[in-house]
Amino acid sequence: MAQDKELETKVKEETTASDVTVKNTEDNKPEAQKDENTLVYEEYEQHEVAAKPKRKFKKRYVVIGVALLLVAFIVFNSINSAKKAVVMVETKEASLGTIENILSISGTVQSAESKTYFSDVTAPLSEINVKVGDKVAAGDTLYTYDEAALDLSKQTAELAIKQAKGSYNSYWSGTAAADRKYAEGLTPQQINDRLDAITAEIDALNNKITEKTSRMNQTLTDLQKVQADINQNGIADSSENLFENGNTEYIYRTESGNKTDGAYNNPSESDRQMSLAVSQSMLDVQYALSNDPEIQGWKRQITALQEEQSHLQTGKAAQVNPGTATSAKAQLDSTTLTQEDAISKIDAAKEGVKSDFNGVVTAVSVVEGATVAAGAQTVTLANLDDVEVSVQISKSDLPKIAIGQQVDITINSKPYTGEISKISGTATKNNNGVAVVDTTIKVTNPDSDIILGVEANNKIHAQKAENTLVLPYEYVQTDSEGDYVYVVENGIVVRKNVTIGIASSTEAQIVDGLNAGDKIVTGNYENLSDGMAVVEMEG
Numbered sequence: 001m002a003q004d005k006e007l008e009t010k011v012k013e014e015t016t017a018s019d020v021t022v023k024n025t026e027d028n029k030p031e032a033q034k035d036e037n038t039l040v041y042e043e044y045e046q047h048e049v050a051a052k053p054k055r056k057f058k059k060r061y062v063v064i065g066v067a068l069l070l071v072a073f074i075v076f077n078s079i080n081s082a083k084k085a086v087v088m089v090e091t092k093e094a095s096l097g098t099i100e101n102i103l104s105i106s107g108t109v110q111s112a113e114s115k116t117y118f119s120d121v122t123a124p125l126s127e128i129n130v131k132v133g134d135k136v137a138a139g140d141t142l143y144t145y146d147e148a149a150l151d152l153s154k155q156t157a158e159l160a161i162k163q164a165k166g167s168y169n170s171y172w173s174g175t176a177a178a179d180r181k182y183a184e185g186l187t188p189q190q191i192n193d194r195l196d197a198i199t200a201e202i203d204a205l206n207n208k209i210t211e212k213t214s215r216m217n218q219t220l221t222d223l224q225k226v227q228a229d230i231n232q233n234g235i236a237d238s239s240e241n242l243f244e245n246g247n248t249e250y251i252y253r254t255e256s257g258n259k260t261d262g263a264y265n266n267p268s269e270s271d272r273q274m275s276l277a278v279s280q281s282m283l284d285v286q287y288a289l290s291n292d293p294e295i296q297g298w299k300r301q302i303t304a305l306q307e308e309q310s311h312l313q314t315g316k317a318a319q320v321n322p323g324t325a326t327s328a329k330a331q332l333d334s335t336t337l338t339q340e341d342a343i344s345k346i347d348a349a350k351e352g353v354k355s356d357f358n359g360v361v362t363a364v365s366v367v368e369g370a371t372v373a374a375g376a377q378t379v380t381l382a383n384l385d386d387v388e389v390s391v392q393i394s395k396s397d398l399p400k401i402a403i404g405q406q407v408d409i410t411i412n413s414k415p416y417t418g419e420i421s422k423i424s425g426t427a428t429k430n431n432n433g434v435a436v437v438d439t440t441i442k443v444t445n446p447d448s449d450i451i452l453g454v455e456a457n458n459k460i461h462a463q464k465a466e467n468t469l470v471l472p473y474e475y476v477q478t479d480s481e482g483d484y485v486y487v488v489e490n491g492i493v494v495r496k497n498v499t500i501g502i503a504s505s506t507e508a509q510i511v512d513g514l515n516a517g518d519k520i521v522t523g524n525y526e527n528l529s530d531g532m533a534v535v536e537m538e539g
Contacts, residue, residue, distance in 0.1 A: 087527060089534045091488050091519040097470040099502050099509045101400055101463040107391035107441065109411055109456050111382035114362065117142065117353060119372040120345040123149040128368050130379065135448065136355045142379050143366070144352040154346045157339040164335035168328045183315030191316045198309045205298045205305075212295055220285040226278050358384045360452060387446040389418065389456045392436035395427070400462040407441050408459040411450055418443045420460065463502040469510040475520050476500065476508055485514065486521035486528055488536050493521065495530040 124146040130136060183191055363380035366372055389409060393401060401420060409416040422440035430436050441458060443450070476483050476498065484497045498513035514520075519536065521528065528534070 087524075087532060087534045088537055089488065089493070089524055089528070090522045090537045092475075092522050094469055094471065094510070094514050094516055094518045094520050096467050096516055098466045099464070099468065099470045099504060099507050100461060101502050101504050103393075103397055103400060103460040103462050105391050105393070105397075105458050105460065107389040107456050107458055109387065109389055109443075109450060109452055109454050111359070111384065111452055112386040112388045112440075112442065113357075113383035114380060115356065115359075115383070116363075116380045117378045119374055119376045119378055121145065121150065121153060121342075121349045122371065122374045123153065123349065124371045125366055125368055128364065128366065130361045130364065132361050132364055134361045135384070136359055136361065136381065138355055138357050140355045141352040142355060145349050147350060149371075150346050150350055154343055157342045157346070160339045161336055164332045168332040183312060188316060191312055195309060195312055195316075198305045198312075202302050202305050202309075205302050209295050209298050212292065213289060216285055216289050216292070220282060220289075223278050223282045223285065353378070355381060357381070357386075358448070360384060382452055384446060384448065384450060384452075387443040387450055387452075388421065389441040389443065389458060391439050391441060391458060392428075392430060393423075393439045395435055395437070397462075398437055401439065401460060402462075406461045408461075409441065409443060410457040411443075412454060414449060416443050416450075417445050418458075465502050465509050468501070469514055469516060470507050471510055471514075471520065473503065473506055473508045475522060477525055485510075486525065487514075488519045488521060488534060491533055491536065493528050493530060493532045493534055 126144045126146045128143045129140070130142055136142070186194070359381040361379060362382050365377045365379070372378065389407075401423065403420050403423060405420045407418040407420065409418045418441045420439060421442040424438040427435045427437050441460075471485070475485055477485065482497055483500055484495050487494050487496055496513050496518075498510050501509035501511040503509065
């Protein structure tokens with residue numbers, strides 16, 4: 001540096017002396033040379049006049065050039081000296097670790113389940129045991145009904161069932177049950193066809209009986225004629241004695257050997273035997289008319305057919321129209337189901353209406369003594385066993401959250417745990433007009449200290465990565481080309497472009513561009529550039 005200064009002083013002195021010489025030369029010129037209109041120049045030769053100015057021009061610019069070279073040398077030397085200056089930097093090895101992005105956001109405590117109770121019966125309310133804001137335990141009685149009114153309603157329901165059964169049974173009277181059995185499974189047309197067939201069968205059997213009876217009667221008539229022929233006078237042998245003793249005038253015989261001229265003679269033996277045979281045949285025919293087995297069989301068949309005919313005719317008259325029967329049965333079933341359900345609800349109502357869960361009363365819609373109709377709203381409870389926090393997530397934080405992520409919750413200065421249970425599929429705008437997504441955090445350990453409607457502070461354990469490269473965010477620099485860090489390799493600063501994954505307010509995950517063990521420059525970035533030599537001081 002001292003040599004550079006001496007050289008610079010010498011150059012300046014030479015430059016000053018040269019300028020003085022040039023100036024003195026110009027001042028000592030003759031007047032004739034100063035005025036270019038004088039004729040003195042004509043006395044000189046042309047080369048003598050031109051030579052002097054040409055020599056002076058070259059000397060001046062040579063000196064100026066040398067001066068410029070000296071200045072450039074000095075500047076270059078200064079820059080080179082600056083490059084060769086030693087810069088001290090602190091470094092830290094890149095290492096693997098865990099990074100977690102925690103989102104802090106407030107929300108409103110609310111119940112995940114709200115139940116409104118409705119009256120199952122129509123009856124006056126005897127007692128209402130709660131009011132809005134009351135906390136109740138599962139099984140606590142909310143309100144009761146007037147028991148006398150419930151008993152009356154139950155009796156009315158039971159009578160309705162009896163009435164429905166009586167109406168249905170009227171279609172199926174017991175007196176016609178046997179007759180309906182004959183017609184069971186038959187349509188009216190089928191019954192008519194069977195009645196016609198029975199009539200035809202009875203007619204056929206009667207014809208058989210008539211025909212056979214007629215033949216038997218004809219046989220009897222023929223036998224009677226034979227008998228008459230034997231007793232030509234038309235008097236049977238068995239009655240012949242009635243005409244004796246003074247009545248002989250009516251008895252006469254035209255045949256020899258019987259009675260002649262009023263004299264009685266015994267009939268011949270042949271006539272007697274023939275008369276007996278004919279009489280016996282007549283008796284047989286007469287017996288057959290009343291006791292013939294075939295005729296009796298036909299008569300029994302007719303009796304059976306007539307009985308079936310009678311049952312079918314009665315059954316047909318007692319038969320219920322299928323549509324009517326179906327409708328009557330449906331009406332009975334409907335009435336039975338409705339009234340049995342009413343009876344069941346009445347029995348339950350006698351025990352009073354009880355809370356299904358631990359909760360807080362949010363509405364009471366009835367008053368004591370009033371008659372409530374079935375289906376009327378009575379009391380509303382919010383479940384304290386199923387509590388959640390409703391929060392709104394901005395679009396920038398939305399990619400960081402997911403269902404199932406754990407949440408640290410603080411309600412009324414008391415810590416609770418929770419997890420994200422629902423993320424809405426649509427965005428809404430908050431009071432500031434910013435698009436937000438409604439998100440639900442389920443409180444996993446609720447207790448009776450929780451008050452619904454208050455604000456809860458939530459810390460969502462959003463993105464998390466383990467066994468990954470993690471750097472303090474201040475080590476990462478950014479320019480128009482993107483994110484980068486300075487590392488030291490063999491005493492030289494090297495710029496390495498990096499890709500950031502999870503980022504918190506203090507740390508950044510490096511997913512690409514660095515390796516574990518790389519020596520990261522931790523500060524003094526404004527004095528560093530790629531390729532600079534540095535002396536490393538490990539932090």
